[in-house]
Amino acid sequence: MRIDQVLPGASEADAITSMALDIRARLREFCDSDIYSEFVLSESLRDDVLLLEDQISDTCVDATVFHVSYGRPAVTSHLLKRREPLFLSFHNFSPAHHYLAYNPEFAVGLEWGDFDLVRFRDRFVRSFADSQFNAEVLVKLGYRDVVVAPLGLHPGRLRQVAVCPSTAARIEREFAEGFVLVVGQLLPHKRMDQVVATAHLVGSISRRRIPFCIVGSDREPIYSSAIKEFARRLPETNVSFWGSVSDESLATLMRRATIFFGMSDHEGLCVPPLEAMTFGVPVLIKGAGAVPETVGVGGLIMPPDSGPELASEYVTRLWDDVEWRADLSKRGFQRLKQIDSNTEIRKLIEAIRDGIK
Amino acid sequence: MTPSNQDLQHELKLSVLRKRQSGDYPIGLEQQLEAEFRAILEVTHRGTHDLTHLRSILADLNLMIPKIRTAGEASSRVPGGSIVHQMFRRLLRRHTTATIQDLKKILTRIDEAFVELSKAIEAQRRHDERILNDVLGGVLDRLAVVDSLALIVPELERRLLAQTTDAN
Numbered sequence: 169m170r171i172d173q174v175l176p177g178a179s180e181a182d183a184i185t186s187m188a189l190d191i192r193a194r195l196r197e198f199c200d201s202d203i204y205s206e207f208v209l210s211e212s213l214r215d216d217v218l219l220l221e222d223q224i225s226d227t228c229v230d231a232t233v234f235h236v237s238y239g240r241p242a243v244t245s246h247l248l249k250r251r252e253p254l255f256l257s258f259h260n261f262s263p264a265h266h267y268l269a270y271n272p273e274f275a276v277g278l279e280w281g282d283f284d285l286v287r288f289r290d291r292f293v294r295s296f297a298d299s300q301f302n303a304e305v306l307v308k309l310g311y312r313d314v315v316v317a318p319l320g321l322h323p324g325r326l327r328q329v330a331v332c333p334s335t336a337a338r339i340e341r342e343f344a345e346g347f348v349l350v351v352g353q354l355l356p357h358k359r360m361d362q363v364v365a366t367a368h369l370v371g372s373i374s375r376r377r378i379p380f381c382i383v384g385s386d387r388e389p390i391y392s393s394a395i396k397e398f399a400r401r402l403p404e405t406n407v408s409f410w411g412s413v414s415d416e417s418l419a420t421l422m423r424r425a426t427i428f429f430g431m432s433d434h435e436g437l438c439v440p441p442l443e444a445m446t447f448g449v450p451v452l453i454k455g456a457g458a459v460p461e462t463v464g465v466g467g468l469i470m471p472p473d474s475g476p477e478l479a480s481e482y483v484t485r486l487w488d489d490v491e492w493r494a495d496l497s498k499r500g501f502q503r504l505k506q507i508d509s510n511t512e513i514r515k516l517i518e519a520i521r522d523g524i525k
Numbered sequence: 526m527t528p529s530n531q532d533l534q535h536e537l538k539l540s541v542l543r544k545r546q547s548g549d550y551p552i553g554l555e556q557q558l559e560a561e562f563r564a565i566l567e568v569t570h571r572g573t574h575d576l577t578h579l580r581s582i583l584a585d586l587n588l589m590i591p592k593i594r595t596a597g598e599a600s601s602r603v604p605g606g607s608i609v610h611q612m613f614r615r616l617l618r619r620h621t622t623a624t625i626q627d628l629k630k631i632l633t634r635i636d637e638a639f640v641e642l643s644k645a646i647e648a649q650r651r652h653d654e655r656i657l658n659d660v661l662g663g664v665l666d667r668l669a670v671v672d673s674l675a676l677i678v679p680e681l682e683r684r685l686l687a688q689t690t691d692a693n
Contacts, residue, residue, distance in 0.1 A: 361562040365555070373549050394566040401565070402558075468530065475555040477544070481537040 169199035170224075171520055173233045173257075174247065176240045176277075178203070178217040180210035181385060181412060183439050184237050184259050187320030189216060191233070194513045199230075206242045226250040231520045233257050234288070237436075239280025244287065253523050254288060255516070256295040257319055260302045260436025260457075266356035270388045285309050293523035296516060298437040299458035315519065317512040318462075323442035323504060325415075331423065332416035339424050342408065343379050346426035348483060349449070351418070351440040353384040354392040354409075359454075362431040364399045364407055365476035366483060371404030374484045378406065380429070383421060385412035422447040427486055427493070428467075430454060431479060438462045442507070445500030450493045452482055466503025468496060576643055583639055590632045595622045 173192065178185040188203050195201035204223045208214060220243065223229070229252045237259035247254065261282060267275035286309060295314045297303035298321075303314040339347070348367075352358040360382060367380040386392035399407045413421070422428075428444035430453040438459050441451040451467030453459055454474050463469055470482055486493060544550045551557075596618045599610040 361559065365558040365562075368558070369550075373544065390569050391566070394562065394569040397565050397569065398562045401561075468533075471534065476558060477541045477550050477555055478537060481540050485533070485537060 170229050171195050171199055171201050171231045171233065172223060172229050173201070173203045173235060174220070174223070174243060175203065175205040175217070175235045176238045176243050176281075178205040178208045178210070178213055180212055183437075184235050185213065185217065186322075186325070187257075188235060190320035190322055190509070191513060191516065194510075195517070198517075206240050206246075220246050223250075226252045230524050231255055231293075233516070233520075234292075235259060236281055236284055237261065238277050239282070239284050240277065241280065244280070244284055247288065247291075253293040253520075254291050255520060255523065256285075256288070256292040256306075257516075258285070258295065258297045258302050258306055258314075260298070260305060260434075262355065262357050263434055267388075270356070270390050285311075294519045296519075300461050301458035302436050315515055317515045318437055318507075318509075319512050319516055321437075321439065321442075321507060321509050321512065323439065323507060324446045326419040326422060326443050327446050329415045329419040332414065332420045335413070335417040335420040336424070339421065343381065343424070345377075345379075346487075347379040347381045347424075348427045348429045348487075349421055349425035349444070350380060350382045350429050350431075351384060351444075352382075352430065352432060353387045354382075354395055355387055356391055357432065357434045358384075359431040359433050360395045361398060362476050362479065363429070364395060364402065364405060366429075366431065366479040367399070367407045368402040368405040369476050369480035370483055371406055372402075374480060376484055376487065378483065378487055380407045381410060381421065381425075382407060383410045383413055383418060418443075419447075422449060425449045427452055427483065429479075429483065430459075431474075432456055432459070435459050435462070441467055442504065445497075445504050448497040448500065450486065450496035451500060452486055454479070464503045464506070466496075466500040576646065579639070579643055583636060583643070586632070586636050586639075590629055590636065593625055593629055593632075595625045 173188045175184060175188055178188075192201050192203055202223075203217045204220050205217050206220050208217045208219070223232075223246070226249075229250075231253045232247070232250065233255045234247060235257045238261065261278045264275040264278040267278065285306070289310060292311075295306055295311050296317050296319060297306055297314050298316075298318045300316050303316050306314045350360075350363050352360070354360055363380065363382065367378070370376050370378050396409060399405050399409075410417075410421075422444055425444065425447070426449075428441055428449045428451045430438070430441065430451075432438070432454060433456050435457040438453075438457070439462075441453055441459075441463050444451055445466050451463060453463060453467055453469060454472060455463075455469040456472045460469055468482065468486065470479060474482075486496075541550065545552065596614040599607050599614050601607045601610055
């Protein structure tokens with residue numbers, strides 16, 4: 169038996185690529201399985217993710233899992249030519265309107281992803297969504313019997329990663345008294361402008377020297393430059409941008425962070441707060457999209473319409489209350505006990521077996 | 526005892542309200558911060574687009590339009606094939622000539638539109654540069670005034686000191 173997976177693109181820091189690798193590892197326990205993508209951005213993945221045109225004939229493949237988070241015409245056309253049963257793993261799309269001004273090509277890709285969902289709706293034997301929030305998107309598009317299963321979700325993956333000595337030294341130098349950690353790509357819908365504004369209010373109104381550390385790649389150069397300029401211009405704003413970091417650095421940051429913080433306006437799943445929980449870091453996050461169901465009781469969820477004023481109140485309050493942070497840390501561990509990646513992947517495997525009978 | 530999420534949310538919302546009333550959070554602060562960020566985003570350098578490539582595409586287009594033919598090649602490797610092709614070509618040309626002429630006209634207009642667009646971009650760029658130079662000139666003039674005032678201050682201080690000493 170052979171079950172393949174198809175992604176629009178693959179890169180090392182991409183959560184969906186990590187999920188696909190995890191699913192492949194489980195699938196390979198009982199069948200042949202490979203991952204294919206139109207492009208592979210990271211050299212380290214060259215042996216793990218193969219190019220789309222190399223996928224073997226559909227007559228030799230029993231099923232293909234199509235991970236949808238973005239649309240690429242080449243991927244659509246590749247799958248349209250194939251006849252094996254298709255299974256959907258839906259990870260949601262960032263709202264396209266955020267990208268029209270900075271990266272219209274990317275915005276078109278997001279819209280194309282939406283088109284894929286409609287185009288392939290009747291071809292999918294079974295559909296999986298990362299979260300209830302994502303499942304509702306599919307239901308609105310006419311999908312039925314959507315299975316909610318965050319496939320390949322391993323929040324504890326960074327626990328196995330070694331400490332990075334240079335990062336530890338930098339943390340010691342820059343954040344000796346602790347710091348607020350924000351993890352997310354510098355993208356418009358992640359609302360890093362609100363993170364910066366929160367840091368500004370914490371410094372200027374609450375008169376606290378609380379450092380904020382933002383970790384994440386600069387995917388949109390114009391947006392990233394503007395965010396950094398915004399942080400430079402606002403007085404008493406203690407924010408440092410670390411860019412994209414290695415897993416070792418990220419794990420080291422998570423081990424030392426005082427608070428994990430997020431202001432994103434749109435999340436289809438949101439793995440970083442769960443990763444922070446595995447290190448006992450209290451999570452404070454805006455409850456947008458799938459965040460409330462992902463974080464659950466494990467973190468402190470702000471209202472989805474929270475702005476920097478309310479967020480700065482939350483940050484200072486949590487920063488000052490050691491007991492409360494310890495309680496949140498415990499709640500984080502409790503939440504992690506409810507996540508069992510193996511069960512979710514088993515659901516997929518059983519569905520594939522049923523589907524190809 | 527740690528507060529429940531609801532209690533805490535209520536308490537912190539009240540704290541925000543109190544700070545708004547006391548003026549710590551001026552009315553419209555969040556909107557003002559957002560507007561400031563948008564303003565920065567608007568003027569963030571978007572890179573300089575070189576128009577050379579666009580010009581070369583337009584030049585190619587200009588050369589290609591007149592070369593559009595009304596019918597294909599009539600030559601053939603099959604004996605007598607070229608006669609058949611020529612016959613069909615003549616028949617087809619009767620129908621395609623008008624369409625090709627229309628197509629050429631449309632393409633010429635598109636070409637003209639692109640040329641106008643590239644001219645407009647160039648003109649806008651020159652205009653922006655001129656405005657920037659004017660603003661820069663104004664700033665430099667003001668700096669010169671500040672410099673000259675700064676030079677006068679020690680002299681004024683010296684005179685003031687002298688007058689104070691005389692008065693004493």
